[in-house]
Amino acid sequence: MKQVLSGIQPSGFLTLGNYIGAIKNYVLLQESYHCLYMMADLHAITVPQEPAALREQSESVACLYLAAGVDPEKSTIFLQSAVHAHAELGWLLTTLTYMGELERMTQFKDKSAGKESIGAGLFTYPSLMAADILLYNADLVPVGEDQKQHLELTRDLAHRFNTRFGETFTLPEGFIPQVGARIMSLDDASKKMSKSNPNPGSYIALLDSPDVIRKKISRAVTDSGREVKYDPAAKPEVSNLMSIYATLTNKSLADIEAQYEGLGYGPFKKELAEQIVAVLEPLQNRYVEIKKSGYHLDVLRKGAGQAAEKAEPMLTLVKERMGFLKL
Numbered sequence: 001m002k003q004v005l006s007g008i009q010p011s012g013f014l015t016l017g018n019y020i021g022a023i024k025n026y027v028l029l030q031e032s033y034h035c036l037y038m039m040a041d042l043h044a045i046t047v048p049q050e051p052a053a054l055r056e057q058s059e060s061v062a063c064l065y066l067a068a069g070v071d072p073e074k075s076t077i078f079l080q081s082a083v084h085a086h087a088e089l090g091w092l093l094t095t096l097t098y099m100g101e102l103e104r105m106t107q108f109k110d111k112s113a114g115k116e117s118i119g120a121g122l123f124t125y126p127s128l129m130a131a132d133i134l135l136y137n138a139d140l141v142p143v144g145e146d147q148k149q150h151l152e153l154t155r156d157l158a159h160r161f162n163t164r165f166g167e168t169f170t171l172p173e174g175f176i177p178q179v180g181a182r183i184m185s186l187d188d189a190s191k192k193m194s195k196s197n198p199n200p201g202s203y204i205a206l207l208d209s210p211d212v213i214r215k216k217i218s219r220a221v222t223d224s225g226r227e228v229k230y231d232p233a234a235k236p237e238v239s240n241l242m243s244i245y246a247t248l249t250n251k252s253l254a255d256i257e258a259q260y261e262g263l264g265y266g267p268f269k270k271e272l273a274e275q276i277v278a279v280l281e282p283l284q285n286r287y288v289e290i291k292k293s294g295y296h297l298d299v300l301r302k303g304a305g306q307a308a309e310k311a312e313p314m315l316t317l318v319k320e321r322m323g324f325l326k327l
C-alpha cells in the first residue's frame, strides 16, 4: 500500500485555503493509503513564535485535523518535534542541499522580503521538509500549489542521495487538487489566501463564525460584471469564488455556471456562504468537543510512537549508507 505524508505549520489559525488545498485531501487519501499527518512545528519556528502560542496552535491544528475527519484509526497524526529523526535527517539532507537551490525557493524569497534579520532556518526549511517526506518513503504528498517547488527539491535530494550512497529513498509525487490548489484572497485575487494577511476580510478562518463567514463572502471583491463564469484571466475574483464553491459541493465549474446563468453575483455569493457554513459549522462543533475532551493529546502521544517506529529504521539505514561509524 502506498505511503502518504503531509503537514501543516501551526503558525497561526488555519484558513479555508488550508482546508481545500490540503486537509480535504488528507481525509480522502486515508481511505486508500497509509497516511501520516503532522503538525510541522519545527517548520513553524523558522519565523518567531511565542512559546505559549506555539503550544496552543499545535493543539488547535491537531483538533482541526480530527474535526475535519482525519481518523486516527486510519491515519497517524503526530507532532514533528516529537519524532527526533526529523531534525536529524533534516541536518543530513541540509549538507546535500546547494545554496543555489535554496536561494531559488519562492517561499523563501516571499517570507524574507524586506526583513532585516532572517533566521538561517527559514533558508534551510526545504531540506527539513524533504526529511519529513523521505523519512517515511512517502509516495504521495497532498499539498497546495505553493509547495510544488519544495517537492521538486525533495525529489532532487532523494535522487542525489540515491546516486551517491545507493538506492534508499522513494521519489515522492505531489497530490495537488485540480481545482482549489491555490485559493486566493477575498480582497485581492492576485494573492493567495493566507493567515498571515493583516486584513481578516481577505480570508475565511476555519473557526470564523457563520455570521462572519456570510459577511466576508458578501464583501468579497468581484468585478463590475454580473456573469458567474469561470475565467481566471479575465474574472479572477469570481473564478476564485467558483473554485471554493466547486470543491466544497463537488460540483463541476460548468454546472455552477449553468446554475447561476442570468442570476448575477448576489444569489451566487449568498449560496456560496451557505455552502461554506454547511461545511465549517459542524466541523467547528466537533472541534470544540475534541478540544474540551483532551482526546487529541492521546492521539498525538500514540501517533508519535507509531511515527517514530517507522522513522528510526530509515534513519539508521541512511546513517549507515553515509558512513557514520556504527558502535
Ligand code: AMP
Residues within 6 Å of the ligand: 007, 008, 009, 010, 017, 018, 019, 020, 021, 022, 142, 143, 144, 145, 146, 147, 180, 181, 182, 183, 184, 192, 193, 194
Ligand atoms: P501552511 O499553512 O503554509 O503550513 O500550509 C499548509 C497546507 O495548506 C499546504 O499544503 C499548503 O499548500 C496549503 N495551502 C495554504 N494556503 C493555501 C491556499 N490559499 N490555497 C490552497 N492551499 C493552500
Ligand code: TRP
Residues within 6 Å of the ligand: 005, 006, 007, 008, 009, 040, 043, 128, 129, 132, 133, 141, 142, 143, 147, 150
Ligand atoms: N512546508 C509546508 C507548508 O508550509 C508544511 C510542511 C512541512 C509539509 N513538512 C511537510 C508539507 C512535509 C508536506 C510534507 O505548507
